[in-house]
Amino acid sequence: MATLKEKRTCGQRCEDFGHFVWNSENGTFMGRTPKKWVYISLYYVAFYVIMTGLFSLAIWVLMYTLSPYSPDYHDRLQSPGVMVWPNTYGEEDVEISYNMSDKANWMKMSHILHEFLEPYNDTKQLECNSYNCTKGKYFFQNTFSAPHHTKWACPFKQSILGACSGIEDPTFGYNCTMPCVIIKMNRIINFLPSNHTDLPPYVNCTILDGQDSVAKIEYFPDHGIMDLSYFPYYGNLAQPTYVNPLVAVRFSLVGEKQAKIQCRVVSDKISYENIHDPYEGKVIFYLKAVK
Numbered sequence: 001m002a003t004l005k006e007k008r009t010c011g012q013r014c015e016d017f018g019h020f021v022w023n024s025e026n027g028t029f030m031g032r033t034p035k036k037w038v039y040i041s042l043y044y045v046a047f048y049v050i051m052t053g054l055f056s057l058a059i060w061v062l063m064y065t066l067s068p069y070s071p072d073y074h075d076r077l078q079s080p081g082v083m084v085w086p087n088t089y090g091e092e093d094v095e096i097s098y099n100m101s102d103k104a105n106w107m108k109m110s111h112i113l114h115e116f117l118e119p120y121n122d123t124k125q126l127e128c129n130s131y132n133c134t135k136g137k138y139f140f141q142n143t144f145s146a147p148h149h150t151k152w153a154c155p156f157k158q159s160i161l162g163a164c165s166g167i168e169d170p171t172f173g174y175n176c177t178m179p180c181v182i183i184k185m186n187r188i189i190n191f192l193p194s195n196h197t198d199l200p201p202y203v204n205c206t207i208l209d210g211q212d213s214v215a216k217i218e219y220f221p222d223h224g225i226m227d228l229s230y231f232p233y234y235g236n237l238a239q240p241t242y243v244n245p246l247v248a249v250r251f252s253l254v255g256e257k258q259a260k261i262q263c264r265v266v267s268d269k270i271s272y273e274n275i276h277d278p279y280e281g282k283v284i285f286y287l288k289a290v291k
């Protein structure tokens with residue numbers, strides 16, 4: 001056979017090729033009948049359609065499970081941290097110490113609080129958070145019904161902080177022995193502080209050291225409650241106008257006028273005994289007033 005092939009002339013080869021392209025005897029085109037070619041084409045069309053479908057399905061499933069409004073993986077704590085304002089530091093701990101007879105000195109403290117409360121200004125809150133929230137209940141939102149495809153956020157007005165709002169007393173009590181501090185809990189997306197819908201988290205401050213220096217502790221709003229309507233938080237893209245609920249605490253200092261204080265946010269889902277994070281669920285600070 002091999003010898004035969006070698007002896008073929010160029011013309012014969014061309015003829016062979018012509019036969020291969022179109023063989024009129026068998027009725028084949030490129031070695032296959034038109035019917036077979038149709039089947040092969042259909043096979044490949046189906047193959048690519050299915051591959052495209054699978055690929056699209058995979059992408060769709062991925063996009064469906066990914067929410068553009070909240071990160072999928074966050075290594076953040078599952079129990080929130082707590083902070084205190086004025087956030088002035090001593091050697092290493094939070095140390096709120098002031099001289100009530102030195103105006104420039106205590107003005108620093110009240111300035112920090114005024115600045116911190118700026119987003120909570122009543123008129124500002126009326127403008128950006130006009131939704132009338134139902135107090136005492138979680139504010140679950142499955143739809144994006146607020147303007148610009150976002151979710152509503154409940155207003156938190158500065159005036160709720162009463163005597164510690166800085167409205168009636170712009171000194172926040174730092175010109176005398178009744179300083180106010182503000183407690184804020186960090187946001188955690190989708191976090192619900194309590195599994196009981198009738199028990200909101202509240203702030204409880206205790207004196208760790210210097211009991212004789214604190215005559216009275218008052219909370220604003222009453223009982224130091226953080227209303228449930230501020231939870232859950234859906235993230236900054238979904239709720240761009242969200243503000244954290246706050247609790248202000250006013251201490252009436254007497255005698256030595258210095259104390260070590262712990263303020264805890266109490267709720268069944270908020271832990272506070274994490275040795276790796278002293279700020280989880282609570283904040284400890286020194287409070288000291290001099291003349």
Ligand SMILES: *[C@@H]1O[C@H](CO)[C@@H](O)[C@H](O)[C@H]1NC(C)=O
Nearest residue numbers: 099100101102103105290291
């Ligand atoms: C507090 O401020 C007053 C007035 O500036 C000053 O006389 C006094 O020494 C200060 N007290 C302390 C403990 O620094």
Ligand SMILES: *[C@@H]1O[C@H](CO)[C@@H](O)[C@H](O)[C@H]1NC(C)=O
Nearest residue numbers: 121122123124158165166167
């Ligand atoms: C809130 O803002 C308004 C307008 O900007 C201002 O007049 C008012 O003094 C502010 N209130 C407080 C308590 O700072």
Ligand SMILES: *[C@@H]1O[C@H](CO)[C@@H](O)[C@H](O)[C@H]1NC(C)=O
Nearest residue numbers: 126129130131132133134135
């Ligand atoms: C908000 O809702 C409460 C209870 O439904 C109602 O009493 C109150 O008047 C409403 N406030 C505004 C500003 O719509």
Ligand SMILES: *[C@@H]1O[C@H](CO)[C@@H](O)[C@H](O)[C@H]1NC(C)=O
Nearest residue numbers: 168169170171173175176177
């Ligand atoms: C502190 O400031 C408030 C408000 O300005 C004022 O009513 C109060 O008399 C002041 N207290 C002292 C001790 O100066």
Ligand SMILES: *[C@@H]1O[C@H](CO)[C@@H](O)[C@H](O)[C@H]1NC(C)=O
Nearest residue numbers: 194195196197267268269270
């Ligand atoms: C709430 O949570 C606590 C601890 O996580 C659990 O012991 C309790 O049974 C829960 N209560 C309800 C009503 O789910």
Ligand SMILES: *[C@@H]1O[C@H](CO)[C@@H](O)[C@H](O)[C@H]1NC(C)=O
Nearest residue numbers: 202203204205206207264266
């Ligand atoms: C606040 O904490 C103290 C100390 O843990 C506790 O004795 C007290 O009952 C708490 N108060 C409230 C209202 O939970």
